[in-house]
Amino acid sequence: MAQFDVVIIGAGAAGLMCAAQAGYRGRSVLVLDHAKQAGKKILISGGGRCNFTNINASPANYLCSNPHFVKSALARYKAQDFIELVERHGVAYHEKTLGQLFCDDSAKDIVQLLLTECDWAGVTVRLRSHVADIQKTGSGFSLSANGETIHCQSLVVACGGLSMPKLCATPLGYQIAQQFGLKVLPTRAGLVPFTLDKPDLEPLAELAGVSLPVTAQSQDGTLFKEAMLFTHRGLSGPAILQISSFWQPGEDVSLNLLPDTDLAQVLTAMGAKHPNQTLKTALARLLPKRLVEVLAEQGSIDGELPLKALDEGRMKKLVQMLSAYRVHPNGTEGYRTAEVTLGGVDTDELSSKTLEAKQVPGLYFIGEVMDVTGWLGGYNFQWAWASGWAAGQAV
Missing domain, CATH: 3.50.50.60 (FAD/NAD(P)-binding domain)
Known part of the structure; x- marks a missing residue:
């Protein structure tokens, strides 16, 4: 004893x-x-x-x-x-x-x-x-x-x-x-990657390994501005790990994909110089090219639209979509990676x-x-x- x-x-x-x-x-x-x-x-x-x-x-x-x-x-x-x-x-x-x-x-x-x-x-x-x-x-x-x-x-x-x-x-x-x-x-589990349902995940599958700076916001208004990473299961990276601790099952997460860019101002300036440039080409200078291609394939953006055709209504809709891109996690990777x-x-x-x-x-x-x-x-x-x-x- x-x-x-x-x-x-x-x-x-x-x-x-x-x-x-x-x-x-x-x-x-x-x-x-x-x-x-x-x-x-x-x-x-x-x-x-x-x-x-x-x-x-x-x-x-x-x-x-x-x-x-x-x-x-x-x-x-x-x-x-x-x-x-x-x-x-x-x-x-x-x-x-x-x-x-x-x-x-x-x-x-x-x-x-x-x-x-x-x-x-x-x-x-x-x-x-x-x-x-x-x-x-x-x-x-x-x-x-x-x-x-x-x-x-x-x-x-x-x-x-x-x-x-x-x-x-x-x-x-x-x-x-x-x-x-x-x-x-x-x-x-906290500080943990999100997983996505198969219909939401499949269009993003080719983005695994792509990262970009975002602002991630939970429904309670908490937000973190850090990097996000696409994975084979869903989303990870510091911004996602941070917001996961504030996320509740069933809620959406809002992502600002261009947190440091005044998109309307930048695209207007691009359109003034290159009016026939497509939206897809222009956005690929601001976002990872593969992400822009996926957004076009999803129909989230009209990739072939020339910048000269980007009127006020379309611009407002585009800015809203990219600054509040919504994802609906079906859960997290759990304690295994938390x-x-x-x-x-x-x-x-x-x-x-x-x-x-x-x-x-x-x-x-x-x-x-x-x-x-x-x-x-x-x-x-x-x-x-x-x-x-x-x-x-x-x-």
Whole structure:
């Protein structure tokens, strides 16, 4: 029988951050994970270079049933705090678009940073450990890991959501919450590509691999201006992943295919110089040629119409179609490719300062397992660091 002050279930971003913080406070800490490698999701993130935070991270970048919940943790452990940690460990990094920070070399650098911190803080990390039989005791909790009984004062659930099951994602965190009477909100895949019905997909099949900048807008008015990618199953790319978290099944998504172009002005100027040029030729200078051909084949545009025949009515109709091109997803690719899980442990059950369950002293939930989901671009890692840090100060 083993005894620790703190047991953390999950050796991911939030769990390892929490472990190091608790260890530095002099707590004896054990991290358990059923995977054979720590930080598996970190390792594949950002194309293997880990988009480890975003310099613009603020509460506005998170979805949560209680939008105020994230404020405390994010205010107490900011993006700059993690950047300083990265710099102390000598990890080279660079900024990409929209404040996204990536490792110059490899996501392995971030995992190594966390494991080094845990090592310095005296934390024990055990992989290939299967947790079972969690019970509340008079002095904390008891649980079984690979048949061994372990006792602890504080139990931290940091085992993530359901996204990317190939990385060993399980519903364990939700099951623990429900076991102790905490409400778990319905979950679904977030930051995930859309799929289209066969009749909608077939005309677009030849566009697989084509990308372009768009503004994607959900029916609630949320919009993101980033790249979109046509795929063999439907639509992907940053703009689509972002809007997927705000999309509800059955809704349309509106796409502005020319977000940076005053189409009427540009086509009028083109028509003045080349009045006999066809609309298809003119649009192919503004949009991917293959996309223009598909729009013509669909009948969305009259490709052979000369620009001189583009009167005010036709121009208005064309601008409306290209600035609010509607797609009707039949669903998403699901947890298989989702970067995050929407929903989870209801934040009303938790302290926003410590992440401790209000009704179960000593039980904490951090990271993706709770109903907090960040935008694409390093925001979910920042929540992992911030929530892990906050709990690490309290356990």
